[in-house]
Amino acid sequence: MTLTCASLIEKYTDIWRDATVHPFLQQCQAGTIQLSQFNTWLVQDYLFAVECARMLARLVGVAPSDHLDILLSGLVSIKDELQWFQRNAATRNLDLNTQPQPTCREYCHLMASAGQQPYAVQAVAIWAIEAAYNQAWRKHSPMPEPYTEFGDRWGNSNFSAYVDELARQADAAIAVADKTQHQAAEAFFLDIARLERDFWQMAYQG
Numbered sequence: 001m002t003l004t005c006a007s008l009i010e011k012y013t014d015i016w017r018d019a020t021v022h023p024f025l026q027q028c029q030a031g032t033i034q035l036s037q038f039n040t041w042l043v044q045d046y047l048f049a050v051e052c053a054r055m056l057a058r059l060v061g062v063a064p065s066d067h068l069d070i071l072l073s074g075l076v077s078i079k080d081e082l083q084w085f086q087r088n089a090a091t092r093n094l095d096l097n098t099q100p101q102p103t104c105r106e107y108c109h110l111m112a113s114a115g116q117q118p119y120a121v122q123a124v125a126i127w128a129i130e131a132a133y134n135q136a137w138r139k140h141s142p143m144p145e146p147y148t149e150f151g152d153r154w155g156n157s158n159f160s161a162y163v164d165e166l167a168r169q170a171d172a173a174i175a176v177a178d179k180t181q182h183q184a185a186e187a188f189f190l191d192i193a194r195l196e197r198d199f200w201q202m203a204y205q206g
């Protein structure tokens with residue numbers, strides 16, 4: 001089977017479901033999540049987003065020129081996302097100057113390590129990261145207040161269109177990559193799916 005973003009989700013349906021369906025999201029949607037659990041997720045996700053911005057910036061450095069437009073739009077969005085996290089943390093009196101939990105630290109290391117991979121592997125990895133959040137929040141939308149803006153941020157149709165473009169670019173890059181890169185892309189996809197699942201769970205270990 002040709003390796004594409006869609007084929008990875010199809011091949012690993014159960015693993016992808018665990019990455020995108022979790023009690024944390026279900027409890028947000030039901031309005032029963034505890035404040036401390038939500039706040040733990042929020043602070044850790046800010047730390048994640050900082051490293052994700054760095055990963056995107058590295059991608060800009062190696063992408064073909066016709067892929068830059070989408071990646072640069074992602075960088076602009078993540079700039080906005082970081083400021084939005086900072087405003088949210090201030091409103092909630094949260095200290096963002098916090099140590100990452102082990103899962104967050106492992107995920108940040110994975111994103112940093114992607115920088116040593118060829119572009120095609122990095123393109124699949126950034127797609128998987130953004131697709132996981134897009135699908136997770138969409139599957140649990142609409143969110144009630146005060147979580148509506150969180151569901152909207154990653155579940156909105158503009159973000160879905162961005163994820164579709166990332167998939168198109170990753171598919172184009174992987175189509176001309178060799179078998180070693182295909183294997184590396186698949187390994188990154190599996191690590192990302194596992195870490196996405198564990199990231200939700202981290203909220204309960206604050």
Ligand SMILES: Cc1ncc(CN)c(N)n1
Nearest residue numbers: 045048049129130133199
């Ligand atoms: C864990 C995680 N994965 C993905 C995203 C979307 N950038 C995020 N904010 N956090």
